[in-house]
Amino acid sequence: MSENLYEILAAGFPADRTKPCFLFAEGGAVSYGELEDLVARTAARLVAEGVRPGDRVALQAEKSWAGVVIYLAALKAGAVHLPLNAAYTEAEVDYFLKDAEPAVFITDDVAYVDGAKGFEPLGDAVARSADDLASIIYTSGTTGRSKGAMLSHGNLAANAVALHDAWGFTPEDVLLHALPIFHVHGLFVALHCAFLSGCPMVWLPKFADAEVLKGLQQATVMMGVPTFYTRLLANPAFDRQAARNVRVFISGSAPLLPSTFAEFEDRTGRRILERYGMSEAVIITSNPLDGDRIAGSVGYPLPGVELRIGGGEETGVIEIRGPSVFGGYWRMPEKTAEEFTADGFFRTGDVGRRDPDGRVWISGRAKDLIISGGYNVYPKEVELVLDELPGVTESAVIGAPHPDFGEGVVAVVIGEGNEAALIAEARRQLAAYKAPKRVLFVDELPRNAMGKVQKNVLRQRYADLFAAG
Numbered sequence: 001m002s003e004n005l006y007e008i009l010a011a012g013f014p015a016d017r018t019k020p021c022f023l024f025a026e027g028g029a030v031s032y033g034e035l036e037d038l039v040a041r042t043a044a045r046l047v048a049e050g051v052r053p054g055d056r057v058a059l060q061a062e063k064s065w066a067g068v069v070i071y072l073a074a075l076k077a078g079a080v081h082l083p084l085n086a087a088y089t090e091a092e093v094d095y096f097l098k099d100a101e102p103a104v105f106i107t108d109d110v111a112y113v114d115g116a117k118g119f120e121p122l123g124d125a126v127a128r129s130a131d132d133l134a135s136i137i138y139t140s141g142t143t144g145r146s147k148g149a150m151l152s153h154g155n156l157a158a159n160a161v162a163l164h165d166a167w168g169f170t171p172e173d174v175l176l177h178a179l180p181i182f183h184v185h186g187l188f189v190a191l192h193c194a195f196l197s198g199c200p201m202v203w204l205p206k207f208a209d210a211e212v213l214k215g216l217q218q219a220t221v222m223m224g225v226p227t228f229y230t231r232l233l234a235n236p237a238f239d240r241q242a243a244r245n246v247r248v249f250i251s252g253s254a255p256l257l258p259s260t261f262a263e264f265e266d267r268t269g270r271r272i273l274e275r276y277g278m279s280e281a282v283i284i285t286s287n288p289l290d291g292d293r294i295a296g297s298v299g300y301p302l303p304g305v306e307l308r309i310g311g312g313e314e315t316g317v318i319e320i321r322g323p324s325v326f327g328g329y330w331r332m333p334e335k336t337a338e339e340f341t342a343d344g345f346f347r348t349g350d351v352g353r354r355d356p357d358g359r360v361w362i363s364g365r366a367k368d369l370i371i372s373g374g375y376n377v378y379p380k381e382v383e384l385v386l387d388e389l390p391g392v393t394e395s396a397v398i399g400a401p402h403p404d405f406g407e408g409v410v411a412v413v414i415g416e417g418n419e420a421a422l423i424a425e426a427r428r429q430l431a432a433y434k435a436p437k438r439v440l441f442v443d444e445l446p447r448n449a450m451g452k453v454q455k456n457v458l459r460q461r462y463a464d465l466f467a468a469g
């Protein structure tokens, strides 16, 4: 039997194909039947243009539902979907195209799908086995070359089914979709849950307060990055009434601040469900749908995911194994071998621990670890202390080269206050080597498209902070 992911997803489409799949803010909808037909025609166009099973189909375009058609058509044709961030520059795209050698590179998805309407629909999906490649996701690598995470049909299907079950999706749900679709969050996590339940999505090109508030009147599930939730909270119109229709708000792709979790609960009476994932494994852990959701914890490993802490200490690099963990990095066998243990666990590069209940707590990326005067400083520990201090909205702690200590702890803080007073307060609560040596106030922290604070940018910006003289 074919294990083509498209067939697995399409098996969840509603029996009544006139049901909407995409609902638009400006009114109007695209039904599951229309989607299915366009996917079949677009798959036929890909095949007619010479795309063979295993060939890459690259897509770089602003978010549109036509991009979803391309994704599904690539799967159906047995090809490998390669989404690229619309913000990538020509030079960056050039690198990806040379590295991935796609058979087709689509930049106008709307026109491509439109042009496919004259093709006879492709019948059955091209047979694929679980191990065959379905997608390559280039990681937002902050150092060195960006790596292409190879995800198979089996990887994505296993994760889709686990999430659909864990988060209790039903055909009665309506998912608010405001995420980009070049990244696993909006592309796999969100779309697959909707398809497996055959539910509609409120389809927004991006996060904009007014449209999201309107969409929430219809939606029962919202998925977002933490900045979506802080932006909602900054809008006084977002209140209990505005959230009343939604059964679960899900957050991930970057850490959710405990203060955001608490403020959200105060404002709406709902606890955000935080989960943890990455391009290399889609979703790894989740707080429970039923049961306690705890601020700061990313919950329990999903069924089928084995998770352990490497290095023999209580806190260390999180290692994972399971059906959704990717097969390796595209054309980087050495890098792949380095990142897997002898017994087949993937080293995530995230540092964390498990509490006695089995919950997972993440304390940051291993490469963000600061070594000051020979001591390890976990930025997260310092950030948690700073974030509680009066005047501090959010902090990002980094190491900057220091003539005496190797690295000196630096806090970059959104908020206002007095540097000396914050340092003094931090020193009361933390060992001296962990307390920041400098606190710098800023209006904004640099973030990528998924809301992750770009610590590499901060490290560069403050590289000379402690320069001798």
Ligand code: AMP
Pocket (backbone or CB within 6 Å): 139, 140, 184, 251, 252, 253, 254, 255, 256, 274, 275, 276, 277, 278, 279, 280, 298, 348, 350, 362, 364, 365, 450
């Ligand atoms: P990406 O591959 O771009 O999705 O980035 C994955 C990384 O985002 C992970 O390795 C984590 O460092 C981070 N991440 C994702 N979800 C969370 C979360 N809930 N809490 C903390 N970090 C997260």
